[in-house]
Amino acid sequence: MAALASSIILSAPSSLKKSTLSSLSWRLPLNVSLPRHQRRRASPVFVVVSMDAKPTILVAEKLGEAGIDLLKGFANVDCSYNLSPEELCTKISLCDALIVRSGTKVSREVFESSAGRLKVVGRAGVGIDNVDLAAATEHGCLVVNAPTANTVAAAEHGIALLTAMARNVAQADASIKAGKWQRNKYVGVSLVGKTLAVMGFGKVGTEVARRAKGLGMHIIAHDPYAPADRAHAIGVDLVSFDEAISTADFISLHMPLTPSTSKILNDENFAKMKKGVRIVNVARGGVIDEDALVRALDAGIVAQAALDVFTVEPPPQDSKLVHHENVTVTPHLGASTMEAQEGVAIEIAEAVVGALRGELAATAVNAPMVPAEVLVELKPYVTLAEKLGRLAVQLVAGGSGVKLVKVTYASARAPDDLDTRLLRAMVTKGLIEPISSVFVNLVNADFTAKQRGIRISEERVILDGSPEKPLEIIQVQIANVESKFASAISESGEIKVEGRVKDGVPHLTKVGAFEVDVSLEGNLILCRQVDQPGMIGSVGSILGEENVNVSFMSVGRISPRKQAVMAIGVDEKPSKEGLRRIGEIPAVEEFVFLAL
Ligand SMILES: NC(=O)C1=CN([C@@H]2O[C@H](COP(=O)(O)OP(=O)(O)OC[C@H]3O[C@@H](n4cnc5c(N)ncnc54)[C@H](O)[C@@H]3O)[C@@H](O)[C@H]2O)C=CC1
Numbered sequence: 001m002a003a004l005a006s007s008i009i010l011s012a013p014s015s016l017k018k019s020t021l022s023s024l025s026w027r028l029p030l031n032v033s034l035p036r037h038q039r040r041r042a043s044p045v046f047v048v049v050s051m052d053a054k055p056t057i058l059v060a061e062k063l064g065e066a067g068i069d070l071l072k073g074f075a076n077v078d079c080s081y082n083l084s085p086e087e088l089c090t091k092i093s094l095c096d097a098l099i100v101r102s103g104t105k106v107s108r109e110v111f112e113s114s115a116g117r118l119k120v121v122g123r124a125g126v127g128i129d130n131v132d133l134a135a136a137t138e139h140g141c142l143v144v145n146a147p148t149a150n151t152v153a154a155a156e157h158g159i160a161l162l163t164a165m166a167r168n169v170a171q172a173d174a175s176i177k178a179g180k181w182q183r184n185k186y187v188g189v190s191l192v193g194k195t196l197a198v199m200g201f202g203k204v205g206t207e208v209a210r211r212a213k214g215l216g217m218h219i220i221a222h223d224p225y226a227p228a229d230r231a232h233a234i235g236v237d238l239v240s241f242d243e244a245i246s247t248a249d250f251i252s253l254h255m256p257l258t259p260s261t262s263k264i265l266n267d268e269n270f271a272k273m274k275k276g277v278r279i280v281n282v283a284r285g286g287v288i289d290e291d292a293l294v295r296a297l298d299a300g301i302v303a304q305a306a307l308d309v310f311t312v313e314p315p316p317q318d319s320k321l322v323h324h325e326n327v328t329v330t331p332h333l334g335a336s337t338m339e340a341q342e343g344v345a346i347e348i349a350e351a352v353v354g355a356l357r358g359e360l361a362a363t364a365v366n367a368p369m370v371p372a373e374v375l376v377e378l379k380p381y382v383t384l385a386e387k388l389g390r391l392a393v394q395l396v397a398g399g400s401g402v403k404l405v406k407v408t409y410a411s412a413r414a415p416d417d418l419d420t421r422l423l424r425a426m427v428t429k430g431l432i433e434p435i436s437s438v439f440v441n442l443v444n445a446d447f448t449a450k451q452r453g454i455r456i457s458e459e460r461v462i463l464d465g466s467p468e469k470p471l472e473i474i475q476v477q478i479a480n481v482e483s484k485f486a487s488a489i490s491e492s493g494e495i496k497v498e499g500r501v502k503d504g505v506p507h508l509t510k511v512g513a514f515e516v517d518v519s520l521e522g523n524l525i526l527c528r529q530v531d532q533p534g535m536i537g538s539v540g541s542i543l544g545e546e547n548v549n550v551s552f553m554s555v556g557r558i559s560p561r562k563q564a565v566m567a568i569g570v571d572e573k574p575s576k577e578g579l580r581r582i583g584e585i586p587a588v589e590e591f592v593f594l595a596l
């Protein structure tokens with residue numbers, strides 16, 4: 001019995017007090033930023049890169065010194081600017097992370113060329129339209145951005161373009177330098193009392209609105225996703241797209257470039273605008289159909305445009321738009337202030353280093369952003385979720401494909417108060433990794449499951465009582481499969497494992513219909529036997545002879561002297577011979593060894 005060092009627990013039944021059953025509703029990943037103090041404290045539960053060797057970070061565009069210094073404290077940093085797409089693809093297979101601004105296309109080829117090594121792409125700025133997010137996700141590569149540090153710079157540039165355009169500053173400057181003095185030609189228009197339509201009332205749009213109010217303008221905004229009360233709070237009315245573009249004297253664009261905003265200002269919409277409207281774009285060139293804008297300028301519908309961004313950057317030398325006399329242009333300078341570049345560099349360096357260290361990024365673009373506080377609370381449940389997934393899939397008999405998985409969360413918390421995306425991803429990781437060579441993480445979990453034809457449904461059981469803990473029980477069921485350990489099949493025919501967290505440690509509490517209680521550390525032996533005296537001793541002494549340390553043991557039985565399931569946590573794997581001897585104990589009906 002020397003090997004039975006740890007406690008032996010005969011578990012009490014743990015019944016789910018089911019008061020309400022609700023199916024889970026997913027909350028979309030919100031692209032909101034957390035305050036800096038929160039962003040830095042994610043827990044290392046999600047290791048992305050092996051820390052055996054120093055990681056390599058490729059910085060492909062100019063980044064502020066403070067950010068480079070931060071990166072150098074942690075990784076080998078390769079600053080290689082102006083790489084051709086081919087050079088980038090060649091270099092990337094030697095890099096764990098890549099940092100870019102808007103000038104580098106991070107295409108599918110880049111992810112494919114990385115052959116799985118690239119684990120983080122950091123976008124030192126807001127817009128991620130130059131990164132193929134679908135390809136990143138499919139390759140399990142986390143994409144993080146720096147969403148806040150250049151907001152004010154972009155807004156200030158928007159205001160600079162607005163005022164410069166209204167008073168012909170750039171044209172007058174060029175004229176005087178060409179030796180002319182054209183006071184009558186460059187009579188401008190006033191801003192005070194004019195209506196400005198802010199298209200996209202996010203971070204930059206809001207700051208532009210605030211500043212334009214200070215110039216005495218009347219501000220309206222269009223943003224299908226912005227809350228009206230946030231707009232009202234600063235005296236801005238949210239209106240429909242058509243109302244915004246048809247009533248505005250000035251239109252300032254601040255939405256992201258997405259399939260639904262691409263060329264949103266086109267011939268049809270220019271025709272709806274007030275004759276003589278003036279347009280500012282510091283968002284993305286692609287939100288305007290540039291040929292249509294030239295036509296609208298020539299027709300006098302658009303009196304002037306001020307553009308910082310272009311569909312193709314740099315725009316072609318002979319671009320009609322750039323050379324149009326009523327157009328003011330800057331070469332994508334919105335984020336280019338000393339202050340913003342310093343801020344963005346630090347913001348992205350922190351995010352990339354954090355992600356490489358395995359922390360969950362608060363500015364993740366293609367994965368759920370889990371605030372540090374939530375993460376600390378969920379951490380043991382994250383481990384539990386992965387281990388239950390691992391256990392469940394190892395109980396499946398060879399040949400039966402895993403297709404239908406149900407994860408049930410029993411919690412006293414309201415459904416809105418528990419974000420389970422992380423748990424679901426970890427169950428998926430646990431399910432897939434033991435049976436494949438695929439690397440599964442929070443980024444690609446859903447994609448990988450879908451690709452393998454595994455449907456994971458979720459159910460919420462709302463428990464009575466006080467919701468101090470985020471969760472009481474996680475249950476994983478696999479339907480329509482045979483099990484190599486028949487006792488793992490529940491009354492309703494699925495493989496079923498259930499666990500809970502006790503004193504911060506994940507425990508297995510149910511296998512099939514049997515209540516057990518074993519901490520999920522090391523490896524596990526599940527053994528069904530006829531409930532009779534001496535069983536624990538027989539198995540324990542074989543393990544003792546094998547020098548296998550037992551960390552935890554529990555027996556769950558249906559009723560005395562009938563069948564029982566013994567769950568034994570072991571630090572080492574017993575030899576084949578040891579396992580054979582356990583199987584040969586006369587009362588043992590079936591047993592299985594599971595690596596956790
Ligand atoms: N020129 C430059 O150097 C810079 C450009 N930017 C660009 O400015 C834009 C805004 O940046 P942030 O305000 O930081 O982003 P944000 O995400 O805070 O705001 C974007 C807003 O656009 C809204 N939106 C989405 N689809 C829309 C649609 N169809 N119509 C109207 N609104 C829509 C969203 O609901 C969101 O409120 C981005 O395109 C970004 O890339 C940002 C910083 C510097």
Ligand SMILES: O=C(O)C(=O)COP(=O)(O)O
Pocket residue numbers: 101102103124125126127128150332333334335336
């Ligand atoms: O942050 C953004 O979206 C920007 O457009 C800034 O681009 P940049 O980093 O200056 O190339």
